Amino acid sequence: MIASRRIAIPYFDGAEVDLDVEGDLTADEPAAAAALAAFLSLTPADRLADTRHVYAYYRDFHEAVGGEDFLDDEMGVPETPEAIWRHVHPKQLYLVRGPDDDHVYVVASGDCDWEVEHGLSLVWRDGRTLCKAGGEDGHVTNSYAYADDSLANVVYPAVDPKFRTLLTP
Numbered sequence: 001m002i003a004s005r006r007i008a009i010p011y012f013d014g015a016e017v018d019l020d021v022e023g024d025l026t027a028d029e030p031a032a033a034a035a036l037a038a039f040l041s042l043t044p045a046d047r048l049a050d051t052r053h054v055y056a057y058y059r060d061f062h063e064a065v066g067g068e069d070f071l072d073d074e075m076g077v078p079e080t081p082e083a084i085w086r087h088v089h090p091k092q093l094y095l096v097r098g099p100d101d102d103h104v105y106v107v108a109s110g111d112c113d114w115e116v117e118h119g120l121s122l123v124w125r126d127g128r129t130l131c132k133a134g135g136e137d138g139h140v141t142n143s144y145a146y147a148d149d150s151l152a153n154v155v156y157p158a159v160d161p162k163f164r165t166l167l168t169p
Contacts, residue, residue, distance in 0.1 A: 009108070011042040012090050017108070020094040025104065031126075032095050035104040038127030039093075048082055053133040053155045053165045054122070055081040058114050060156070060163035067114070075113040087113035088120055096140060098125075105131075105140040130155060131167065 007019040019036075021027050027036065058078070062071055078084045090110040097104055106127045112120040118135030125131045125141075132142055133156045139145035143152045151157060158164040 007093060009090065009093065010040060011044065011047050012088075012108075013044055015090050017090050017110070018092045020092065022094055022096040025095055025097050027095065031102075031104045035106050035124075035127035036095060039106040039124055040127075042124075042127075047085065050122075050130050050133075051081050051084065053130060054088065054120070055084045056156045056158060056163040056165045057120070057134050058084050058087070058112075060158045060160055061115050063163075064159050071114060089113075098140060099144055107140065109136050129167065132156075133165070 005019050006016050008014045008016050019027075021032065025032050027033065055078075061067070065071065075087055078087070088110065089112070090108050092109050094107050094109075095104055096107060103125050104127070106124045108122045110120055115135055118137070121132070121134060121136040122130060123132035123140050132140060132145075137145055141152070142154045142157050143149050145151075146157070153167045154164060155167055156163065156165040
């Protein structure tokens with residue numbers, strides 16, 4: 001990664017995070033600049049439209065660890081799915097070239113109150129389409145992460161399949 005700079009993110013109500021660019025990609029390369037501009041055009045309304053993916057991650061984790069036994073006391077219970085965003089704390093934004101495609105991915109990573117070990121990673125293909133949500137694992141798509149092309153349209157893969165979310169057609 002090259003030296004980072006601080007940037008305000010409209011999607012996260014203007015939260016300031018570090019912006020980094022990975023590998024041989026530069027922020028002024030046309031594809032990277034276009035992906036970043038597209039991402040910076042996303043608004044809090046777009047974030048609310050993405051709620052189902054982040055809330056599914058929370059619910060899946062909550063159920064897997066028996067969250068009612070400790071997690072509810074630690075972070076409280078979100079009153080609505082949209083309230084999950086109060087428990088998301090973005091820290092870094094980075095641009096990365098796709099490992100097996102021609103896309104540039106915008107990755108927002110940070111902390112979340114329900115999964116302190118792996119946090120939260122949200123990935124937008126070309127800065128426009130949220131294509132991956134979940135814990136930080138260093139991958140930009142689920143199909144690449146799991147070497148499984150059947151996951152190409154899966155945003156949150158889930159431990160319990162009932163929490164799996166897909167791209168909106």
